[in-house]
Amino acid sequence: MKTSLRGTMQQIDAAIPGALCALIGAPGSGKSTFAARYPASWRVCLDEYRLAATDDMTDQTATPVAAQIQNLLLDARLSRGLTTIADSTNLHPHVRAGLLAHARYWQRPVVAVLFDAPLATVQAQNASRDRVVPPRVVRELHQLLPTADQLHGEGFTTVHLASDLTTSTR
Numbered sequence: 001m002k003t004s005l006r007g008t009m010q011q012i013d014a015a016i017p018g019a020l021c022a023l024i025g026a027p028g029s030g031k032s033t034f035a036a037r038y039p040a041s042w043r044v045c046l047d048e049y050r051l052a053a054t055d056d057m058t059d060q061t062a063t064p065v066a067a068q069i070q071n072l073l074l075d076a077r078l079s080r081g082l083t084t085i086a087d088s089t090n091l092h093p094h095v096r097a098g099l100l101a102h103a104r105y106w107q108r109p110v111v112a113v114l115f116d117a118p119l120a121t122v123q124a125q126n127a128s129r130d131r132v133v134p135p136r137v138v139r140e141l142h143q144l145l146p147t148a149d150q151l152h153g154e155g156f157t158t159v160h161l162a163s164d165l166t167t168s169t170r
Helices: 009-015 031-036 047-053 060-079 092-103 120-125 135-142 148-154 161-169
Strands: 003-006 020-026 084-087 112-114 158-161
Touching: 020 031, 031 084, 060 084, 060 092, 092 112, 092 120, 092 148, 112 120, 112 148, 112 161, 120 135, 148 158, 158 161
Parallel strands: 003 158, 020 084, 020 112, 112 158
Antiparallel strands: none
């Protein structure tokens, strides 16, 4: 178990082929922007599956269906040893436990990228998005941000801090 201070997602992938990489952070913290650097086929995203189910990616009533789709794709990709990025907030421990369970079942390493930006930064980024999440919701979700130590304790083999990744790739 380690917390990286330098590196890029590409280095993670080369070192750990077939890993499940969970992006963890509040809305507006940069998860989807980060994920967009990598092939679209690597990405599983609840927002996209909500959109497919209801024509509205913000429709939280579609989350159970979206989660089923995500789980099917996680199993399809992990069973084949394909690198997979879980691009959702992943802020609730039970959600992360589900991701860890999929990785364990398929005997794949699991990596976390923790989007540790300060609340003010996240709020500003959220306000500039096309799809703005209410500031109260962003604040509440930001408060759920785990620490790297918590993520290690849950079973993530490696935890990268997004602030370090973006600093080192500039």
